[in-house]
Structure formats: structure tokens, C-alpha cells
Amino acid sequence: MLVLILSFAFFIFALVKRNFLYVGFFLQVAYIITRGFELGRLPLVGPHDTLLFLSASLIAFSIAFSTVLKHDSRFSSGIAIVAAVFTVCALISKQHNSPLPPVLKTMWFEAHVVLAFLSYALFGIAAILGYLYLQKPDNHIEGVQYRAILIGYCLFTLSIIFGGIWAYLAWGTYWLWTPKELWTSILWLFYGLYLHARLRQWWMGKPLAYLGIAGFAVVLFTYLGVSLLMKSSHSF
Amino acid sequence: MIKFFNKTIELFLSVRTAIWLFNLILAMFLAGALIMPGRKEFQSIHATTMFEWLKEQPFGITWWLWGLIVIFSVLAINTVFCSIDSLIKKQKVTRWLILLAPQIIHTGFLFILLAHLLSALGSFQEYAVVRKGSILKIKNTGKTLRVQDIHILSDHSGHITDWSVNIEYLLNGEIFHKDTIKPNKPSLEMGFNVNVKDIRMAPHKTALLQISKDPGAVWALFGSLLFIVGIVTLIALKIKLER
Numbered sequence: 468m469l470v471l472i473l474s475f476a477f478f479i480f481a482l483v484k485r486n487f488l489y490v491g492f493f494l495q496v497a498y499i500i501t502r503g504f505e506l507g508r509l510p511l512v513g514p515h516d517t518l519l520f521l522s523a524s525l526i527a528f529s530i531a532f533s534t535v536l537k538h539d540s541r542f543s544s545g546i547a548i549v550a551a552v553f554t555v556c557a558l559i560s561k562q563h564n565s566p567l568p569p570v571l572k573t574m575w576f577e578a579h580v581v582l583a584f585l586s587y588a589l590f591g592i593a594a595i596l597g598y599l600y601l602q603k604p605d606n607h608i609e610g611v612q613y614r615a616i617l618i619g620y621c622l623f624t625l626s627i628i629f630g631g632i633w634a635y636l637a638w639g640t641y642w643l644w645t646p647k648e649l650w651t652s653i654l655w656l657f658y659g660l661y662l663h664a665r666l667r668q669w670w671m672g673k674p675l676a677y678l679g680i681a682g683f684a685v686v687l688f689t690y691l692g693v694s695l696l697m698k699s700s701h702s703f
Numbered sequence: 704m705i706k707f708f709n710k711t712i713e714l715f716l717s718v719r720t721a722i723w724l725f726n727l728i729l730a731m732f733l734a735g736a737l738i739m740p741g742r743k744e745f746q747s748i749h750a751t752t753m754f755e756w757l758k759e760q761p762f763g764i765t766w767w768l769w770g771l772i773v774i775f776s777v778l779a780i781n782t783v784f785c786s787i788d789s790l791i792k793k794q795k796v797t798r799w800l801i802l803l804a805p806q807i808i809h810t811g812f813l814f815i816l817l818a819h820l821l822s823a824l825g826s827f828q829e830y831a832v833v834r835k836g837s838i839l840k841i842k843n844t845g846k847t848l849r850v851q852d853i854h855i856l857s858d859h860s861g862h863i864t865d866w867s868v869n870i871e872y873l874l875n876g877e878i879f880h881k882d883t884i885k886p887n888k889p890s891l892e893m894g895f896n897v898n899v900k901d902i903r904m905a906p907h908k909t910a911l912l913q914i915s916k917d918p919g920a921v922w923a924l925f926g927s928l929l930f931i932v933g934i935v936t937l938i939a940l941k942i943k944l945e946r
Contacts, residue, residue, distance in 0.1 A: 566858065569865050569886035617941075621934045628927040636887045639828060639896040639915035641923050642819070644748050646740055653732045660725040666718050697740050 468558065470498045471519070475554045481547035485540060488547050492526040495519055495554070506564065511580045512571070513563030514556070514691065520581075521690075522553035524588035528615075532592055535611055541602070545595035575633035582626035589619030590658070590686045597679030604672060612679050613665060620658045627651060646697040650689040657685050715784040724778045731774065734767040753823035779816055782809045801940050807933030814926025822919030829914045830900065834907055841914060844893060847873045851881070853908040866902050868910055894918075 477491030499519055502510040510516040529546040536542050570576075596612040599605075631641035642648065661678045664670035670678075714720055739745050742764050748756055757765055786806045796802050831839050837850045851869040858864050865886070872880040872892060882890040882897075889898035894916055901911040 566862050566864065569863065573887040575887065614941075617934075617938060621931070621938060624927075624931060624934065628924075628931065631923060631927070633887065635896070635917070635920055636889060637898070638900070639889065639898050639913050640749070640822070640826065640917050641920050642822065644739075644745065646736060649732060649736045649739065653729060653736065656725060656729055656732070660722065660729065663718060663721050663725065667722065670722075 470494050471554060471558055474498070475551055475558070478547045478551035478554065482544050485538070485543045488526060488543055488550070489530075491547075491550065491554075492523060495523045495526075499523060508567060508572075509577050509581070511577070511584070512567065514560040514694075515562045516557075517580070517584060517690075518553045518557035518560060521584050521587055521591075522550045522557070524585050525553070525591050526550055528585075528588050528592055532596075532611060532615065536608070539599070541599055542595065545598065546592070549591055549595065570637050573633060573636075575629050575636065579626050579629040579633055582622045582629065586619040586623035586626060587686050587690060589615045589622065590683050593619065593679045594683035597676040600676040601673060601680075609672070609675060612676070616658055616661055616679065616682070620655075620662065623655060623658070627655065647689070647693050650685075650693045654682075654685050654689050657682055712784070715781050716788050717781075718785065721778065721781050721785065724774055724781060727774050728771065728778070731767045731770045735771075738764055738767065749826075749828045752826060775816055779813055782813060785809070798940070800936060801944075804933050804937040804940060807936065808930055809933075811926045811928070811930030811933055814922050814929060816926075818919035818921075818923035818926055820919070821922060822917050825916070825918040827916055831912050831914075832909055833912045834909050839912070839914070841872075841893070841895060845874070846893070848897065848914075849873060850910070850912075853902070853910055855902060855904050855908060857904065863902065863904070866899070866910075868899055868902075868912075870897065 471494075474491040474494040477487045477494065481488035481491065499510060499516075502516065511520060526546060529543065533539070533543060593612045593615040596608050596615065600608045600612065634643060635641045657678075661675065661682060664678065665675060744760050744764060750756065751759075757768060762769070786809045790802065790806060793802050827842070829842065831837070833839070833850045835850055835852055839848045840846075841848055849871045851871055854867045854869075855863060856865040868884045870882055870884060870890060871878045872882070880892060882892065884890050884897060884899055886899075889896050891897075896913075896915045896917065898913050898915075899910045900913045903909045
């Protein structure tokens with residue numbers, strides 16, 4: 468836990484000096500790896516582990532995007548704030564240390580969860596870029612936001628496919644009509660709307676930036692809201 | 704009449720129509736997300752085919768599902784029209800993969816819709832609590848299934864760590880196939896998916912066996928693969944063009 472508190476502190480320092488973001492990132496990755504060895508599996512069950520994975524994925528992707536954005540300090544500050552918030556939420560969340568039920572011991576589950584969180588991280592980056600665009604409209608930022616969403620959409624679709632295959636093998640159908648699936652459909656269609664809206668001139672600029680931000684709100688509700696508030700196979 | 708026909712064609716050829724339909728679908732899903740958790744009727748949604756289930760339920764709680772069926776149908780027509788139009792308009796484009804990738808995505812999407820339609824028309828699930836020696840009839844096949852044995856492994860704290868159920872398929876009293884069901888490894892026989900929904904150790908070793916059929920599953924997989932091939936091609940081409 469001390470490692471996580473330290474990583475949180477480094478994310479705050481990163482608001483002043485960007486390089487601290489990477490120190491916090493390495494601490495978090497070290498924590499995730501150690502936990503994985505302790506548990507003997509991928510630590511991706513429950514809000515504690517998934518929030519940390521989301522935070523680390525967000526920073527990992529931001530390294531690539533920083534280069535494209537010519538190391539814009541506003542972008543790294545945005546990433547640091549979001550990573551710090553996720554780390555605090557992970558710190559106050561309960562760890563899931565009990566052994567996994569047999570149905571979760573499959574590579575379909577692991578691939579489904581990993582891809583979902585990698586896509587969430589890209590949607591988070593897109594939301595930060597949307598915010599930056601609203602602060603200072605720049606077509607380059609809008610283009611980078613589109614790339615983040617397109618790649619995120621691809622990973623999210625793959626995650627849904629793996630989830631569907633897993634559901635068919637585990638429960639006999641690829642579609643279970645649970646609240647999580649309903650919200651996943653909402654999320655998938657929302658970003659589908661974004662990708663189509665970009666083809667129309669009217670949506671270019673601020674409307675797309677707002678869509679990118681709103682999309683991440685839907686991500687957070689689909690991930691945390693549905694899992695915490697509603698009963699389904701995805702409940703925490 | 705011709706004017707009306709042209710207007711209708713124009714409407715279906717427009718991306719703006721697709722955007723409106725996306726918004727309407729999102730609104731229907733949001734309504735469903737609010738209605739569904741509070742109504743116990745939705746717990747029986749898998750008990751019969753979805754269309755049969757829809758007919759039996761009050762319209763007050765299923766209107767959003769009917770709405771989704773209608774809007775998705777219109778979106779499917781819109782998708783076909785836009786894809787054909789795009790192929791006709793851009794046939795002189797030299798980078799044909801750039802032209803084809805979005806159409807592959809669209810085709811995948813249409814197959815996914817077809818899969819959901821087939822599942823809604825023909826899927827079913829049956830359940831039975833079974834023990835060693837239990838015999839079940841498989842719907843419309845004249846064949847039976849016998850549970851040969853149930854194995855359960857648990858750790859010191861009583862958590863089930865692994866299990867397996869050995870089964871035999873019989874025709875006219877003769878065994879014609881044997882199989883073992885494990886976690887994430889159902890028995891797939893004659894288009895049926897036989898899996899274990901729940902398993903108990905005490906007071907006797909029992910399993911909640913599910914026999915299901917989902918005619919849309921194969922098409923959903925095919926459509927998903929097309930969709931992902933299209934989107935990966937599109938991303939790769941965009942990266943290549945930028946370089």
C-alpha cells in the first residue's frame with residue numbers, strides 16, 4: 468500500500484515536473500506485477516486491481532501520445548490528475564484476494580478484461596484531449612483524439628468478442644441480457660456515433676470534443692456504476 | 704410518386720440518417736437500462752425464444768425492445784444503401800483497401816444483427832438439477848443424456864477449485880457418444896450446448912445442467928471477425944497513409 472501512496476504522491480508532483488509521472492507509473496507497474504505473483508494470476512478482479520490497471524494503462528498509452536502532442540504539459544497534467552484520482556479510488560477499495568471461481572480461470576476472461584481496460588484507458592485519453600481542445604481549439608488535438616478513439620474502439624470490440632465467446636462456453640449463450648451488457652452496448656454504440664459524426668462537417672470541432680468527454684462518463688458508469696450498483700455477472 | 708421515392712432513397716443514403724438512428728438507439732437502450740433492473744419479468748427472458756417472450760409480456764415494459772427492433776431494421780437498410788453508394792461513387796479510387804475496409808466493417812455489423820435476429824427467433828434454454836445416474840431427454844431429437852459421474856475439487860476453506868461432469872449420449876438405449884463438461888468447456892453435440900450453470904457438494908453432489916441452443920452464435924462470431932478485420936485494416940491503412 469505504501470507503494471501506491473508513493474505513486475499517488477508522484478502523480479501530484481508530476482503537475483510541476485512531468486518526469487515524476489513516469490516514476491509513479493513504474494511504482495504502480497511494480498505493485499501490479501508483485502500482486503500478480505502473490506495471487507498466482509492476473510490481478511484483474513475487483514475495483515482495487517482494475518483501477519490500478521486502468522491508471523497504469525492510461526499512463527502507458529500517454530507516453531506514445533505525448534510524442535505526437537510534442538510533450539504538451541497540459542496533456543501530462545491531465546493524465547497525472549486522472550491517474551491520481553484512480554489511485555486514490557484503488558486505495559480505498561477492497562482487495563479481492565480469494566481464489567478465483569473455476570469459470571474465471573480461462574484466457575478468454577483474461578483477454579476480455581485486459582482489452583476492456585486498455586480501451587477504457589484510450590477513451591480516457593480521448594476525454595482529456597477533448598477537454599484540451601475546448602480550452603484551446605486545435606485541429607491537431609482533434610485528430611489525435613480521433614486516433615485514440617478509433618484504436619480504443621477496436622480494442623473494445625475485441626473485448627466484447629472475447630467476452631461473447633467466453634459467455635457461450637461458460638453459460639451457453641453469447642448474449643445474457645444483463646445490465647452490464649446493456650451498458651456495454653450503449654458504450655459501443657456511443658463511440659460508433661462518434662466515428663460516424665466525424666464524417667459530418669456540422670459535428671467537427673467542439674461537438675466532437677464534447678462527445679469524447681461524454682463518452683468517458685459513459686465508460687466510468689459502465690465500469691464502476693453498473694458493477695457497483697446493479698446485479699450481474701460483472702458485479703464487484 | 705417518383706419524387707417521394709427519390710426522397711426516401713436520399714434519406715437512406717445519408718450519414719445524417721445513420722447519426723439520427725444511432726441517437727434513437729441510444730435513447731432506447733437508456734430507457735431499457737432504466738426499466739430492466741427493476742422488473743422481475745426480465746429474469747425469464749431466456750426461458751423461451753425472445754420473440755415468444757416479447758409477445759407474452761406487457762408492452763409497457765417491452766416497448767423499448769420493440770423500438771430497438773424497428774430502429775435496428777432501418778439502420779440495417781441505411782447501412783446497405785450507404786455501403787453500395789460508397790462502392791459506386793468511389794470505384795475509381797486506386798487504394799481499394801481504403802474503400803473496402805469500412806464496407807467490411809458494415810458487413811460484419813449486418814451479420815451481428817442477423818445473429819441477434821436468429822437468436823431471438825430460435826434460441827432456447829432448459830435446466831435440470833442432476834445427480835450421478837440422472838437421465839434427460841434432449842428436445843426434438845429422440846436422444847437422451849445420462850450423467851455418468853460428478854467430480855468436485857475444493858480447497859481447505861471449502862471453495863470449489865475445479866469440477867467435471869462426465870456424460871453419455873444415448874439413442875435407443877445405446878451409448879453413441881461420451882463427453883466431459885468442465886468449466887468453460889461445454890459439451891457441444893448436435894447443435895446443442897450442454898453446460899453446468901451451478902454445482903454443489905452437499906448434501907449430495909448435484910449440478911444444475913443447462914441444455915441450450917443458440918442459432919445466432921456462429922453468425923455473431925463470423926460477423927465479429929469481419930468487423931474486426933475491417934477495423935484493423937482501416938487503422939493500419941490510416942497509419943500507413945500518415946507515414
